[in-house]
Amino acid sequence: MEIxxxxxxxxxEYLLRLGDDRLILGHRLSEWCGHxxxxxxDIALANIALDCVGQANGFxxxxxxxxxxxxxxxxxxxxxxxxxxxxxxxxxxxxIDFAYTIVRQFFVDVFSVPFYEELSKSKLEDLAxxxxxxxxxxxxxxRHSKSWLLRLGDGTExxxxxxxxxxxxxxxxxxxxxxxNEVDEKLIKDNYVPxxxxxxxxxxxEVEKVITEATLKLPEEPNTSLRAGRNGDHTEHLxxxxxxxxxxxxxxxxxxx
Amino acid sequence: xxxxxxxxELLTNIPDPEIPAINIVEMGIVRExxxxxxxxxxxITPTYSGCPAMKAIEDEIINELNxxxxxxxxxxxxxxxxxxxxxxxxxxxxxLKEYGIAPxxxxxxxxxxxxxxxxxxxxxxxxxxxxxxxSEFGSTACKSLHxxxxxxxxxxxxxxx
Numbered sequence: 001m002e003i004x005x006x007x008x009x010x011x012x013e014y015l016l017r018l019g020d021d022r023l024i025l026g027h028r029l030s031e032w033c034g035h036x037x038x039x040x041x042d043i044a045l046a047n048i049a050l051d052c053v054g055q056a057n058g059f060x061x062x063x064x065x066x067x068x069x070x071x072x073x074x075x076x077x078x079x080x081x082x083x084x085x086x087x088x089x090x091x092x093x094x095x096i097d098f099a100y101t102i103v104r105q106f107f108v109d110v111f112s113v114p115f116y117e118e119l120s121k122s123k124l125e126d127l128a129x130x131x132x133x134x135x136x137x138x139x140x141x142x143r144h145s146k147s148w149l150l151r152l153g154d155g156t157e158x159x160x161x162x163x164x165x166x167x168x169x170x171x172x173x174x175x176x177x178x179x180x181n182e183v184d185e186k187l188i189k190d191n192y193v194p195x196x197x198x199x200x201x202x203x204x205x206e207v208e209k210v211i212t213e214a215t216l217k218l219p220e221e222p223n224t225s226l227r228a229g230r231n232g233d234h235t236e237h238l239x240x241x242x243x244x245x246x247x248x249x250x251x252x253x254x255x256x257x
Numbered sequence: 258x259x260x261x262x263x264x265x266e267l268l269t270n271i272p273d274p275e276i277p278a279i280n281i282v283e284m285g286i287v288r289e290x291x292x293x294x295x296x297x298x299x300x301i302t303p304t305y306s307g308c309p310a311m312k313a314i315e316d317e318i319i320n321e322l323n324x325x326x327x328x329x330x331x332x333x334x335x336x337x338x339x340x341x342x343x344x345x346x347x348x349x350x351x352x353l354k355e356y357g358i359a360p361x362x363x364x365x366x367x368x369x370x371x372x373x374x375x376x377x378x379x380x381x382x383x384x385x386x387x388x389x390x391x392s393e394f395g396s397t398a399c400k401s402l403h404x405x406x407x408x409x410x411x412x413x414x415x416x417x418x
Binding site: 026040043044047048049050051052053054055057058125126128129130132133134135136137139140143144 | 303305306307308309335336337338339340365371372391392393394395396398402416418
């Protein structure tokens with residue numbers, strides 16, 4: 001693959017973001033395996049987790065190729081430390097309960113569909129390919145999270161309360177979905193990636209529409225935060241995820257099965 | 258030199274690890290076969306990003322071709338263009354149905370077929386449309402779960418994607 005040297009660092013950084021978001025979200029979802037409220041949901045969440053980890057595999061393989069330093073996707077997933085992870089703080093938030101899991105997923109899915117649609121137009125063919133594939137998956141992920149949000153919001157008093165709590169708690173992490181810095185600026189200019197900010201209006205409209213339909217309310221306060229996972233600043237939860245996710249690979253480097 | 262058609266023919270011997278009723282060529286997983294001097298390159302694409310069968314398929318391809326005398330074989334995973342159920346041949350769809358899995362209906366781009374609630378899937382056993390969706394997610398990423406109200410049979414459906 002021919003990568004212009006001037007763009008290599010930015011592209012690598014950006015691909016880490018994409019890969020890390022899906023890797024961490026996929027890991028979180030996989031924690032439900034064997035614990036979901038009903039069997040069908042156990043299967044559904046495991047399936048979605050698998051899609052996320054699969055997408056992460058694609059992005060991180062491409063990141064490794066772009067970096068060109070003899071690392072592969074597994075090295076990037078298992079041998080980087082917390083501050084080197086560039087995922088959104090939203091995706092590392094703990095499952096807490098089914099309502100939290102659904103709200104977290106919904107916030108991500110509403111973003112992912114239009115984002116992948118734009119990313120599939122990237123001038124980097126391999127990246128466009130992964131995005132086009134991921135778009136198909138994001139569409140049914142959204143169908144799943146949206147239908148649960150509606151059912152739980154407009155469900156029983158207890159389900160309504162739980163999902164409203166989750167909306168209130170997770171809202172402050174959603175502003176980061178539209179994070180942009182000089183990395184984006186350069187890549188957007190050269191048509192490698194779309195602008196995340198450009199999706200914000202559409203995201204707000206869609207989220208508000210579904211939240212209202214679910215008889216829920218969005219918090220009044222702004223959803224922006226000062227610290228960003230994109231800069232390697234994480235909540236206390238990421239370290240615990242990495243400890244669990246990386247322990248086997250780090251204890252037995254180079255192990256094969 | 259063997260032509261690539263012969264190689265593809267050999268690859269039809271490999272059943273899909275998760276749905277052995279159809280082979281990896283019919284499934285649309287094998288995208289391209291190429292000779293690079295004395296090396297044989299097979300390009301495959303995953304049905305879903307996280308398809309756990311990819312490694313098994315890769316190993317099977319190498320084993321099968323090695324067994325047929327092709328010593329240098331490499332398999333490359335590609336994502337572009339994204340796999341689609343549109344690539345399933347009519348023959349593959351027939352085999353799926355015979356196996357008890359309702360084949361995908363319609364074209365992938367037609368989102369009407371993605372909504373399995375408003376568009377009930379036809380039962381592969383009794384052909385009734387009087388079925389209901391149990392879950393959009395099944396035993397593998399590519400399938401959903403349904404129940405036939407007519408013949409009271411639970412069944413799987415190969416989702417249109």
